[in-house]
């Protein structure tokens with residue numbers, strides 16, 4: 001083995017930082033073993049789905065025009081349906097992002113006069129405009145679809161009494177967000193989501209349960225569709241794209257609901273039959289194939305960061321021991337300087353744009369300056385190692401991703417290097 005310490009040093013990581021990291025890592029071995037077992041199971045699940053659906057070389061062919069009988073597209077949708085154990089799936093490059101996929105699933109299955117219920121508090125920021133919580137051009141509210149929300153209880157659990165009250169005659173869809181996103185509530189395990197769905201369906205049998213699955217795919221061996229969700233929805237530039245999908249979103253679920261999504265995405269009468277895959281299929285298949293181990297790498301990175309920063313006395317959510325339900329890690333650095341140094345370190349460790357230095361700025365849609373670190377192959381891809389932090393108390397950074405565990409490790413060591421360099425901590 002050539003001298004690894006020297007290579008780390010050449011890349012800017014001092015020995016003391018490396019040693020600190022090695023020590024933190026040694027305490028995480030059991031957790032990493034558990035993550036590897038989950039990845040093994042999910043890898044088998046994906047390969048099994050590909051075999052069952054007879055994926056073949058022709059699936060990677062270029063299809064253009066209307067895309068009638070696009071074999072790669074139709075087979076991939078079968079593979080997603082097998083992975084999520086659903087009747088059907090819609091997996092398309094024409095679904096531009098996660099927000100679009102969620103907007104599509106809702107818009108396709110709600111009609112004027114229906115009500116949407118979120119029993120888990122406020123949804124992800126971008127959904128506010130989709131729903132019309134913040135007035136917006138084309139929102140569900142503009143089409144006469146109402147929205148009701150039940151917040152979580154103080155302790156982060158479901159408020160079953162109020163959920164029961166909120167389930168009305170007009171309630172058509174119940175939307176459940178698996179990941180906390182960038183909020184401080186806990187993320188939910190698939191088991192918890194299953195309990196919530198069982199409760200909701202007992203009170204109102206016909207209601208459609210949709211789960212925003214963003215950042216949650218392959219973190220556990222089961223998915224929300226295994227515990228009663230009628231639709232699961234996500235982005236291909238997060239976990240299931242495995243870092244290779246350059247665009248896209250998916251919706252997997254009950255056939256009638258997915259058919260409706262097809263009609264909404266393309267046109268009434270046309271539905272899933274059109275929409276050429278334009279040569280992007282190989283990356284979708286190969287990305288899905290890699291996704292279980294990519295999600296495992298990101299999880300190891302998140303736990304490693306929790307281990308390092310809790311050792312240094314910072315608040316970390318979740319901590320290095322807690323069970324994980326998504327790939328997001330928050331670290332409360334407590335000062336603007338800490339947030340900036342952390343993000344500069346993540347950027348400096350990237351394979352792309354490592355030489356640029358991120359600075360806080362007033363991004364539209366945020367009520368404070370925000371700093372973002374991303375050196376990604378796919379623009380905005382958050383399955384690649386990325387971090388961002390609003391410059392306001394409690395001065396927390398949120399980070400996620402890492403296509404490989406060695407890169408996630410390097411990024412976190414580099415964040416620590418920058419924090420040590422700035423004199424924010426001594427090790």
Ligand SMILES: *Cc1c(COP(=O)(O)O)cnc(C)c1O
Pocket residue numbers: 097098099100124126177178179180181212214215235
């Ligand atoms: C990322 C995310 C979305 C939106 O996905 P985009 O691809 O950014 O539009 C929605 N919900 C959750 C929980 C997310 O993490």
